[in-house]
Amino acid sequence: MEIILxxxxxxxxxKHAGSQALAKEHIGAILEREQATGLTKVKLALRQPVAGRPxxxxxxxxxxxxxxxxxxxxxxxxxxxxxxxxxxxxxxxxSEVSRVLREVSK
Numbered sequence: 037m038e039i040i041l042x043x044x045x046x047x048x049x050x051k052h053a054g055s056q057a058l059a060k061e062h063i064g065a066i067l068e069r070e071q072a073t074g075l076t077k078v079k080l081a082l083r084q085p086v087a088g089r090p091x092x093x094x095x096x097x098x099x100x101x102x103x104x105x106x107x108x109x110x111x112x113x114x115x116x117x118x119x120x121x122x123x124x125x126x127x128x129x130x131s132e133v134s135r136v137l138r139e140v141s142k
Contacts, residue, residue, distance in 0.1 A: 038114045039064045044136050048120040062098045067115050081107040081133050105129045
């Protein structure tokens, strides 16, 4: 599966410098496993679509980076990562995602 990191993930990688390759690798492996099992742990991150597709979220463990929540859209075998956060509570994460994606859509 191809992983594309959007510009909106930049703040996360500023805090965790040098970990972009590790994050892409782990997220890619987790999303492939989830697609094979029918996306059982994936939930909708937002009710409104992003770039014409539903935006999903998934909690991931990125080894030494710890647990994060990832907002993404799936387009066949391509996953576009829109937001990564260390906020694990769903309500907090959803508000962060909406704020970031609202700024992008302006």
